[in-house]
Amino acid sequence: MKSDKSVNNSTPNLKSFFAILMAIQFFIYFGFSIVIPVIPALVKSLGLNAFHMGLLLSVYSIASFIAAPFWGQLSDKIGRKKILIIGLIGFAVSFLTFGLFIDNLALLYASRIIGGLFSGACFSTTTSIVADVTTSEERNRYMGLMGMMIGFGFIFGPAVGGLLAGYSYQLPYFVTTAILVAIIIGVFLSLPETHHHEPGHQVKQKLNYTVPIIILLISTFIVTMTMSGMESSFQLLEIEKINITPTQMGMLFMIGGLVNGLLQGGYLRKVQHGQEKRVMVAGQMITIIAFIMLPFTMNLIYAGICLVLLMSGNALVRTLLTSTLTKTTSSRNMGKLTGVSYSLDSLGRIIGPLLFTGLMTYSLSLPFFIGAVTSLIALVLITIYFTKGTTA
Structure with a gap:
């Protein structure tokens, strides 16, 4: 079932409309990644066990996994804009709390949990809004632009976080809070509601988890889990192989992130409706090849090529x-479906690093060969989806 457009006549032109959405998407992931260089340094300065570093990062994803479906379903009932504003407020509160109580471990955990709980509200609603205001033919273009902002958020978040943390560990959080407050005001004043109940559809309609939808959701989980696992173990492998430095790592991920963002903002937005299969199959094949190549790293250039291939395939x-997932249901269930998708994203970000780093205790190469296998499984599932039929 293709999703129907439920945008009212007050919706502005798509360019100005998406300028707001793209800013929101950028700062959600900017905020998510700004803590990456700060938390390890903070844990060390507080004299805490390294265990807290991993847990402070993971509780965010655990909270997202739990809460995202709830926010998505609620946006189907009361509207996207309300849930988006609630999510942004909660997200801002989490950063403010972290900054204000940066020497209180219990409140640091509380702030990370709050951030995770409300991040799902932001992601599921922005994705649902894109689906609300675009046709199936337009969807890839605008999803590509949103994906580009995610990539840029992950590039600039750690860079800005590391820079501002040089002055104060609190500063990155206060700056992000101020930016989020500005976005909240912009959403409140400028963003129209895009989801409206039609009088004839007040009867509850449950989301039907058909086989095609389940295949896409499982594929989403596998792809995210595999990439998150790679991100957590890549540096450990390269330290052993070529004694890579943190600066070199940062440069490689920045180059990979730029390629990722440009692919999504440039190439992917030109992929026409109906051409998704060949692009996704090509992406998974690139990912499989890169995973197989990675354990044989011999120098920095080779490592960089592998990383760029991995991030490009994922993009x-x-x-x-x-x-594609947003095209499998109607607008009445879009929020619930995107919420479940984000929840599985979060689950992948929990399991991936645990799985890959755990496998490294047996063999440095094992996680990456397993990554090739899981990527192959995702490739098979994607092929089955497009072969068996793409309607739900």
Whole structure:
């Protein structure tokens, strides 16, 4: 079932409309990643066990996994804009709390949990809004632009976080809070509601988890889990192989992130409706090849090529998975479906790092060969989806 458009006549032109959405998407992931260079340094300065570093990062994803479906379903009932504003407020509160109580471990955990709980409200609503205001033919283009902002958020978040943390560990959180407050005001004043109940559809309609939808959701989980696992173990492998430095790592991920963002904002937005299969299959094949190549790293250039291939393959698949998923249901259930998708994203970000780093205790190469296998499984599932039929 293709999703129906439920945008009213007050919706502005798509360019100005998406300028707001793209800013929101950027700062959600900017905020998510700004803590990456700050938390390890903070844990060390507080004299805490390294265990807290991993847990402070993971509780965010655990909270997202639990809460995202609730927010998505609620946006189907009361509207996207209300839930988006609630999510942004909660997200801002989490950063403010972290900054104000940066020497209180219990409140640091509380702030990370709050951030995770409300991040799902932001993601599921922005994705649902894109689906509300675009046709199936337009969907890939605008999902590509949103994906580009995610990539840029992950590039600039750690860079800005590291820079501001040089002055104060609190500063990155206060700056992000101020930016989020500005976005909240902009959403309240400028963003129209895009989801409206029609009088004839007040009867509850449950989301039907058909086989195609389940295949796409499982594929989403596998792709996210595999990429998150790679991100957590790549540096450990390269330290052993070529004694890579943190600066070199940062440069490689920045280059990979730029390629990722440009692919989504450039190439993917030109992928026409009906052409998704060949692009997603190509992306998964690139990912499989890169995973097989990675354990044989011999120098920094080779490592960089592998990382760029991995991030490029993921860029070609992940955004089109989301776009394709939004075409499988109606607007009345869009929030619930995107919420479940984000929840599985979060679950992948929990399991992936645990799985890959755990496998490294047995063999440095094992996680990456397993990554090739899981990527192959995702490739098979994607192929089955497009072969068996794409309607739900």
